[in-house]
Structures are given as structure tokens and as C-alpha cells.
Amino acid sequence: MLDINDLRVSVDGKPILNGLSLHVKAGEVHAIMGPNGSGKSTLAQVLAGRDSFQVDGGTVTYDGEDLLTQPAEVRARAGVFLAFQYPVEIPGVSNAYFLKAAVNAVRRHRGLQELDAMDFLKRVKSEMKAVGMKEEFLYRSVNEGFSGGEKKRNEVLQMTLLEPKLAVLDETDSGLDIDALKVVADGVNRLRAPDRALIVITHYQRLLDYIVPDYVHVLANGTIVRSGGPELAAELEERGYAWLAKAPEEQAKGVTT
Amino acid sequence: MNAATKNIDSFLDREYSAGFVTDLESDSLPKGLSEATVRAISAKKHEPAFMLEWRLEAYRHWLTMTPPHWAQVGFPAIDFQDIVYYAAPKQKKDGPRSLDEVDPELLRTYEKLGVPLHERARLAGVVAVDAVFDSVSVGTTFQKQLAEKGIIFCSFSEAVREHPDLVRQYLGSVVPPGDNFYAALNSAVFSDGSFVYIPKGVRCPMELSTYFRINAQDTGQFERTLIIADEGAHVSYLEGCTAPMRDENQLHAAVVELVALKDARIKYSTVQNWYPGDKDGKGGIYNFVTKRGDCRGDRSHISWTQVETGSAITWKYPSVVLRGDDSVGEFYSVALTNNRQQADTGSKMTHMGRNTRSTIISKGISAGHGSNTFRGLVKVTPKAENARNYTQCDSLLIGEQCAAHTFPTIEAGNPSARVEHEATTSRIGEDQLFYAMQRGLSAEDAVSMIVSGFCKEVFKELPMEFAVEAQNLLGVSLEGSIG
Ligand SMILES: Nc1ncnc2c1ncn2[C@@H]1O[C@H](COP(=O)(O)OP(=O)(O)OP(=O)(O)O)[C@@H](O)[C@H]1O
Ligand SMILES: [Mg+2]
Numbered sequence: 140m141l142d143i144n145d146l147r148v149s150v151d152g153k154p155i156l157n158g159l160s161l162h163v164k165a166g167e168v169h170a171i172m173g174p175n176g177s178g179k180s181t182l183a184q185v186l187a188g189r190d191s192f193q194v195d196g197g198t199v200t201y202d203g204e205d206l207l208t209q210p211a212e213v214r215a216r217a218g219v220f221l222a223f224q225y226p227v228e229i230p231g232v233s234n235a236y237f238l239k240a241a242v243n244a245v246r247r248h249r250g251l252q253e254l255d256a257m258d259f260l261k262r263v264k265s266e267m268k269a270v271g272m273k274e275e276f277l278y279r280s281v282n283e284g285f286s287g288g289e290k291k292r293n294e295v296l297q298m299t300l301l302e303p304k305l306a307v308l309d310e311t312d313s314g315l316d317i318d319a320l321k322v323v324a325d326g327v328n329r330l331r332a333p334d335r336a337l338i339v340i341t342h343y344q345r346l347l348d349y350i351v352p353d354y355v356h357v358l359a360n361g362t363i364v365r366s367g368g369p370e371l372a373a374e375l376e377e378r379g380y381a382w383l384a385k386a387p388e389e390q391a392k393g394v395t396t
Numbered sequence: 397m398n399a400a401t402k403n404i405d406s407f408l409d410r411e412y413s414a415g416f417v418t419d420l421e422s423d424s425l426p427k428g429l430s431e432a433t434v435r436a437i438s439a440k441k442h443e444p445a446f447m448l449e450w451r452l453e454a455y456r457h458w459l460t461m462t463p464p465h466w467a468q469v470g471f472p473a474i475d476f477q478d479i480v481y482y483a484a485p486k487q488k489k490d491g492p493r494s495l496d497e498v499d500p501e502l503l504r505t506y507e508k509l510g511v512p513l514h515e516r517a518r519l520a521g522v523v524a525v526d527a528v529f530d531s532v533s534v535g536t537t538f539q540k541q542l543a544e545k546g547i548i549f550c551s552f553s554e555a556v557r558e559h560p561d562l563v564r565q566y567l568g569s570v571v572p573p574g575d576n577f578y579a580a581l582n583s584a585v586f587s588d589g590s591f592v593y594i595p596k597g598v599r600c601p602m603e604l605s606t607y608f609r610i611n612a613q614d615t616g617q618f619e620r621t622l623i624i625a626d627e628g629a630h631v632s633y634l635e636g637c638t639a640p641m642r643d644e645n646q647l648h649a650a651v652v653e654l655v656a657l658k659d660a661r662i663k664y665s666t667v668q669n670w671y672p673g674d675k676d677g678k679g680g681i682y683n684f685v686t687k688r689g690d691c692r693g694d695r696s697h698i699s700w701t702q703v704e705t706g707s708a709i710t711w712k713y714p715s716v717v718l719r720g721d722d723s724v725g726e727f728y729s730v731a732l733t734n735n736r737q738q739a740d741t742g743s744k745m746t747h748m749g750r751n752t753r754s755t756i757i758s759k760g761i762s763a764g765h766g767s768n769t770f771r772g773l774v775k776v777t778p779k780a781e782n783a784r785n786y787t788q789c790d791s792l793l794i795g796e797q798c799a800a801h802t803f804p805t806i807e808a809g810n811p812s813a814r815v816e817h818e819a820t821t822s823r824i825g826e827d828q829l830f831y832a833m834q835r836g837l838s839a840e841d842a843v844s845m846i847v848s849g850f851c852k853e854v855f856k857e858l859p860m861e862f863a864v865e866a867q868n869l870l871g872v873s874l875e876g877s878i879g
Contacts, residue, residue, distance in 0.1 A: 187834050191826060215836040227831035231849025237835070240845070244836035280849065297835065 140165045140336050141186075141206075141305055146197035148178075148185050148361075155181045157361035158197065163305070166333045170347055170372060171340045173358035174380050179340045180224050182358070183309045187221040188214045201305065216248035218304030222294040222311045224340075229281040234293070237281045238263060238300060245301055263300065269329075270296050271322050287314040295326040306330065307338045312346040324349030344376040357383055424483040429476055431455060434584050437482050441553045441587075444560055454573035454583030461577045471682065471709055471738075479647060481585045481618070538602065548593040549604050552620050555591035562593055566624055570653035570690045570717070578649040578711075579686040582618045586651065589619035594629035594660075603859055605634040621652040625660035627693065632663040632859060650685045658693030658720065665858055666702040668710075687714040691723035694749070699726040701857045704741065713771065715744035718752035718780075725754040728854040733766030733798070742771035742803075747783035747813070756787040759851050762798035769801040776813040783813045791821040792850050794843075 141163040148156035155178045163169055173179055185192050186199065188211030199206040206214060229237065242262075243253040254262065264274060270292050282290050291311050298306055311323050327337060327350050339350060347355070347369060355371040356363045357380065364383050365371065425436055434455050438448040463474070542549050548559060556563050573583035590606040606621065625631050635652075654662050668683070689698035700714035716725030727743035745754035760768040768791065776783045791800035806815050824846055832842035848855065 184830075187830075189830050210839075211830060211833040212836055212838055215834050221834050223831065223834075227825070227827050229828055229832070229846060229849055231852040232845050237832070237845070240837055240841065241832075241835035244838070244841075248836070301835070 140202060142200045144198045146185070146199060147195040148181060149193050149195055150191065155361050156185070159362050161356065161363060163336045163338065165336055167354065168331065168337045168339065168350060168352045170352040170355045171338060171358055172342065172355065172372065172375055177358045178361040179358050180309050183221055183307045183340060186307060187211060187219060216245050220298055220301055220303030220306045222298055222306065222308040224309040226282045226290040226294055228283045230283050232281050233278055234281050235263070235277040238297065241297065242300055266296055266299050269299070270326055272296060288316060288319045291315055292319060292322065295323050299326055299330065304334065305336050307340070309340045310342065312341055312343060320346065321349065344372045347372045359383060424480050427478055427480050429479070429481055429585065433481050437585055437587060440482065441556065443556055446560070446564060447556055450568070450573070451584050454580050457574045458577070458580035458584055461580055463577050474647060474682070482587055545598050545601065546595040547598060547600055548591065550591055552586070552589040552591050552622070559593070562624065563591070563622070566622055566653070566655055570655060570688050571651050571686050576686060578684040579651050582620060582649050582651045586618045586620040589621045589650070592623040592631060592633065594625045594631045596626045597628040599630040600632070603632050603634055605636065607636045617648045617650070619650045621650070623653070623662060623664070624655045625657065625662050627658040628660060630661045633665070634859060635664070635666045647682045648684070652685070652687040654689035654698055656689065656691050656693065656696035656698050659695050660693060661697040662689065663699045663701070664689070666704070668702065668704045683710045683712065685712040687712065689716045689725065691716060691718045691720050691725060694720040695722045696720050697724045699857070700743070701728040701854065702730070703854070703858070704729070704731040709738045710741055712741045713744055715746070716754065717746045717748065718754060719748045721749040722751045723749055724752070727756045728857045729757070730759045730761070730851045730854045731768055732761040732763070733768045734763045736765050738767045740769040740771060744773040745775070745785060747776045747780040750781045752780060752783050754785045756785070756789070757853050758789045759854055760791045760800050761794065761847060761850070762791065762800050763794035765797050767799045770803065772804045773807070774805070774815055775807045776810050778809045780810050781812050783810065785815045787817045789819045790850070792847070793821065793823045
């Protein structure tokens with residue numbers, strides 16, 4: 140479903156991703172871990188189409204098509220979803236309005252009928268219950284004044300509403316209490332399906348107890364330095380990242396699954 | 397240039413759709429201003445002697461004045477002898493007696509602008525319209541239905557002829573002829589405008605509206621609007637404006653006076669979309685307007701709401717004088733400047749009565765090389781016990797080359813006054829755009845949504861029908877169909 144080959148990305152002339160390769164098949168869940176500043180969010184945002192990053196080389200194909208030439212909204216409509224590490228506030232725009240606009244933009248693209256206000260509210264209220272959000276959040280401005288955890292729940296809500304094919308969750312578990320963590324994991328697990336793929340960026344083994352990934356990758360200095368199964372996460376939890384940095388060359392080949 | 401900036405640019409680059417010219421023969425005075433011009437205008441309108449005297453006095457006063465220079469706007473000096481002070485579409489008789497006699501070409505112009513004047517073409521009884529074309533009113537709708545309630549809604553010229561006592565009593569009582577340079581000029585040469593009188597205890601059953609259109613070349617528009625709400629009366633009034641695209645600058649110097657007596661309520665809304673000039677700042681309307689409301693009676697209430705997207709230069713400070721005890725003044729404004737547009741706007745609240753309250757909410761949006769200045773004055777006179785004001789002034793910048801300035805002034809002459817002021821400046825964020833687009837929204841919808849969110853507190857003050865127009869003007873789709 141997603142093939143990243145030798146991706147090189149920089150910002151203001153400063154290289155961030157240095158020849159990163161990753162292959163994700165439908166139905167799989169990949170976890171990406173790695174030290175602060177290693178380029179995890181950069182990868183996530185480049186996949187989602189943020190144009191403040193400069194792609195210097197490499198290719199990304201999604202569903203057989205070149206992803207990098209498509210604008211962000213086209214990717215979103217084609218099923219690429221990013222749960223932001225830092226969700227953005229939009230003052231004065233109600234969450235309900237924003238969500239409805241997003242859902243209908245995606246539905247239009249998929250040839251489905253747009254939801255009217257009634258149907259949308261029914262749908263969104265039931266999903267909100269599932270992620271443990273009170274209805275008042277519908278009428279507040281998008282993410283404005285939301286607590287850290289509330290913002291993350293709102294990301295999960297959007298993910299479940301938009302039913303993406305490829306969802307990238309960037310530290311959606313950071314700053315969550317145990318209950319919220321379960322909610323997030325539950326949302327992700329409900330979304331798991333043979334025709335969907337998920338990339339979960341996290342610093343904590345804890346999340347991976349709930350969302351058991353098929354593969355775990357370690358990103359360091361803009362490239363994947365090691366890949367393995369769920370047991371790799373446990374090892375990292377125990378040993379940290381330092382031991383990996385010792386032998387970067389031999390690990391830096393990229394992984395094919 | 398990245399995609400987000402490109403998107404913002406294309407959003408801002410939309411053409412001015414009201415920029416066409418109507419081909420009509422017009423009956424105009426030659427360019428230039430003298431006592432003879434003033435007399436000629438008055439004669440063309442068959443005005444009573446008091447009116448001519450009033451104009452001449454204003455004209456003589458104007459001669460002694462100089463144009464103001466304190467506003468944060470720059471433009472070459474205006475040659476007041478190079479302007480046509482009166483232009484009217486040629487009519488068979490003195491003026492149309494009813495809409496059926498209005499030149500069909502004119503009706504088509506208004507239809508094209510989205511203001512159909514035929515009553516049957518409009519939703520039954522929603523809005524009564526007075527249409528002002530260059531210097532004269534071309535027709536007022538729903539006059540009969542309004543007259544049944546004793547409401548007077550007509551062109552200013554008609555009011556001078558038919559209701560001279562009311563005009564005499566109230567004209568200039570809020571904005572005296574010598575108030576400022578442009579008000580004096582307007583008082584001397586004003587050609588037409590709307591007049592509204594709502595009798596005691598009457599709530600006007602529909603929105604009243606005037607649509608101003610500048611068509612003729614080199615023409616100034618000097619309209620005069622006077623609205624009087626007698627004791628306990630309520631009225632909501634809307635004003636809309638457009639002009640063709642022309643390379644020269646055109647002057648628009650209006651005066652609006654509102655009088656609210658005891659327990660009366662006036663809501664005045666403007667959607668101003670005068671031609672702003674082209675990208676390089678060529679052409680466009682100079683919009684120098686004096687708008688003031690007088691809360692003359694106790695518990696009276698005056699509210700100004702404006703959405704300003706047009707004009708090359710806007711110089712405008714709708715104000716309220718809070719004379720009556722417990723009276724309330726409000727000002728809600730959205731001003732957008734793009735390209736080389738300059739806006740210096742704001743509001744003045746003068747608290748004189750006891751327990752008077754005022755609110756100023758100003759939203760300035762600057763894009764391109766636009767410059768947006770907010771000027772607020774809250775004045776509390778010594779006798780105004782317990783005056784309260786809340787001022788909020790927010791600026792949104794789109795792009796790197798625009799500017800926003802804020803000049804709040806507070807003169808608290810009574811220690812019991814409570815005056816609050818909040819101001820913010822933010823830039824439309826690349827991160828906000830990316831977030832919305834990541835959810836599938838087009839860049840255009842994303843910008844619209846962010847701008848409309850920014851303006852929400854003002855839009856919700858507009859009458860429904862205008863809110864839609866205002867949002868469209870800002871290129872935004874209607875928000876709030878749910879939630
Ligand atoms: N716009 C930018 N300008 C300059 N440097 C940037 C920019 N965006 C990212 N970087 C740099 O790129 C590097 C990778 O950042 P990124 O956010 O991808 O890290 P991360 O792996 O997600 O880290 P964390 O675990 O802390 O979230 C960092 O050194 C960061 O400072
Ligand atoms: Mg990150």
C-alpha cells in the first residue's frame with residue numbers, strides 16, 4: 140500500500156530525512172520509535188503533504204500512485220490521515236462545523252452522498268461516546284482551549300469519522316492518562332482491517348501493549364536503523380537507543396517486509 | 397512560493413464582480429464646486445428655501461476648513477474642482493413616481509448586483525429597498541405597506557419635500573454641518589440618500605435597506621441618511637454599496653445620522669464593497685464617511701455593524717453619543733484590506749448619561765500590501781456615573797507585506813467608569829491551513845473557514861440575509877448551519 144524508497148527531506152537546507160525506506164502492506168500495523176529530533180514527525184508530515192519541507196530525493200508510492208506530487212487535501216481524500224503530534228487550534232470555527240466539512244469533503248471524493256446536519260450529528264455523537272468526549276466539544280472552537288488529552292481524543296475522533304486507509308498517528312499517546320490511552324488504542328484497534336494500514340509513532344512500549352504492531356522500526360538521524368517485531372519495542376524500553384547508534388552502517392539498509 | 401501562500405493569493409485575487417458600467421444617459425452638472433453649484437443642486441431638487449440656506453451655510457463653513465491629515469492613510473490631494481457634484485440617470489419626468497416608471501436598464505443593473513427592485517421578485521415582505529444611483533434615489537419599495545404603520549421610508553429628496561418639519565427638526569442635529577471637513581462638504585452638496593422615521597411604539601415589520609451605486613464617471617457621491625426612531629420604536633436598517641471599476645479615484649463622502657429617542661432601538665448594518673482599485677492601487681473609491689448615532693433618550697440602544705471589503709481608502713468611525721441614562725452603544729466591525737487598500741476605521745463612544753454601556757468589537761484583516769488601522773475613542777464625561785465599555789480589537793494578517801495598527805484612546809472623566817480593552821494580532825497560520833487540508837478541505841475553503849472563524853463575533857450580529865452576503869464577500873461559505 141505504501142512504499143517509501145530512499146526518501147531525502149530537508150528544511151531550509153538542513154537535511155532531516157537521509158535516505159529512508161519503509162514498506163507497508165494493507166492490513167499491517169507498523170510502529171516507529173526513535174529519539175527526539177530523529178525525524179519521525181517530519182516523515183509523518185511529508186507523507187501527509189506538508190509543503191514547508193523540501194523533498195530532495197526518493198519516491199513514495201501510495202496505492203500504486205506517486206504520493207509526493209499530490210496536494211495535501213487530495214491525499215486526505217484518498218484516505219491518508221495524520222493524527223497530529225500538536226493538533227492545531229482554529230478559533231471561531233466550531234468543531235462540529237469543521238468535522239462536518241471534513242467528512243463531507245471526503246465523502247464527496249468517494250462518491251458518497253454528503254451527510255446532512257441530522258445524519259452527521261447522529262454519527263458524530265455515537266463516535267464521541269466511543270472516544271469518551273462530551274457533546275459540548277462539538278460546539279467549542281476546533282481544539283481551542285482543549286487540554287492535551289482532549290486534543291488527542293479529538294484527533295482519534297476525526298480518524299474514526301474519516302475512515303482512512305492509511306492512518307499515521309504521531310505520538311497520539313503522549314500526555315494521555317491510562318483511560319485515555321485505552322480509548323486511543325481501542326479507536327485504533329476498531330479501525331484495524333485487512334484493507335487498512337496504520338503507522339503508529341510512539342515513545343512508549345505501553346501503547347504497544349494495547350496496539351500490538353506487526354513491525355517495529357527505530358528511526359535515528361533521519362533513517363531507519365533497525366527493524367523487528369514487537370519484541371524490539373520491549374528491548375528499547377529496557378536499553379534505550381544508545382546501543383543502536385553504535386552500529387549505524389550495518390543497520391541502515393532499510394527494511395523490506 | 398509554497399502552496400499555502402499560492403492558495404491565499406488566488407483566494408485574494410478574485411475579480412471585483414460589481415465592476416461593470418451601466419450605459420445610461422445622465423443629467424449632470426459640470427465639474428466644479430461653487431455657490432452656484434450648491435444652488436443648482438437645490439434647484440434641481442425643488443427644495444424649500446430653508447434647505448438651500450442650510451446648504452449655503454455649510455458651504456461657506458467648508459470654505460474655511462482644511463482636509464484632515466491625522467488618519468493613517470496616504471493619497472494625493474483631492475482636487476475638489478475636478479469632481480462632478482450631481483449626476484442623475486435621465487428620466488422622462490422629474491423623477492419616477494413608481495418603480496414601473498424606472499428605466500429598465502437601471503432595474504437590470506440592480507438585478508445584476510443581486511438587488512432586484514421589483515417587489516414581487518423579492519421574498520414577500522423581507523426587505524424594503526431604497527436604491528440610490530449616483531446622486532439620486534431611483535425607487536423605494538414597499539412604501540405603501542410601511543405607510544400603513546406610519547413609517548416613513550423614502551429618498552431624502554422626497555423627505556425634504558413631503559416631510560420638511562421632520563427634516564428641519566433632525567437634520568444636522570447629530571452631525572452638525574461644521575463637524576468636519578467632509579461632513580461640511582456633504583452638507584453643502586448632498587444629493588440624495590434615505591430617510592426613515594419610525595413613529596412612537598412601532599416596531600418596523602421588515603428590514604429597511606438602501607443600496608448605493610456609483611455609476612457615472614468623475615462623480616462624487618454625497619449621500620445623506622437620517623434615521624429617527626421615536627420613543628419605543630425599533631428598526632433594523634441595511635446599507636450596501638458598489639461601484640464600477642474605473643482608473644480614476646472616485647469620492648464618496650456620506651453622512652449618516654441616527655436618532656434614538658426613549659426606549660428606541662436602531663440597528664444599522666453595512667456591507668461595503670466599493671471598488672477597491674486594482675492590484676497596484678490604481679482607481680478605487682475614497683470612502684470618507686461620518687456616521688454617528690445619538691442615544692438621545694433613556695434606555696435607547698444603537699448598534700452599528702459593518703463589513704468593509706471595498707474602497708481604496710476608507711476613513712470611517714461610526715460613533716454613538718450615549719446621552720440618555722442606561723443607553724447602550726455597540727460597534728461590530730470587520731474590515732478587510734488587500735492589495736494597496738488602506739483602511740482607517742474605528743469607533744467613538746461618548747458616555748454622557750448614567751449607567752451607559754458600550755461595546756466595540758473590531759476585526760481587521762490585512763492581506764497583500766493592505767494597511768488596516770483601528771482607532772478607538774472611549775470618552776466618559778464627568779457626569780456619566782457607572783459608564784462601562786468593553787473594547788476588543790483583533791487583527792489577522794495574511795501574508796508578509798500587510799500591516800495592522802491599533803490606536804485606542806480612553807478619556808475617563810468619571811472615576812466610576814470601567815473600561816476594558818483587549819487587542820490581539822495573529823497571522824493566518826500555515827499550520828492551520830495544513831491541518832484543515834489534511835482533513836480534506838480545499839485551500840480556499842480552509843482560508844474561508846479560518847477567516848470566517850475570526851469574524852464570527854461580528855457576523856452573528858448581522859441580519860441573516862446580510863450575514864450570507866458578507867460571508868460570500870469574504871469568500872466564505874456559510875458557517876454555523878449546525879452548531
Ligand atoms: N521547520 C523546521 N525548521 C527547522 N528545523 C526543523 C523544522 N522542522 C523540523 N526540524 C528539525 O528536524 C528534526 C526532526 O524533527 P521531527 O519533528 O521530525 O522530530 P521527531 O522525531 O518527531 O521528534 P520528537 O520525538 O521530539 O517528536 C529536528 O532536529 C527539528 O528541529
Ligand atoms: Mg515528533
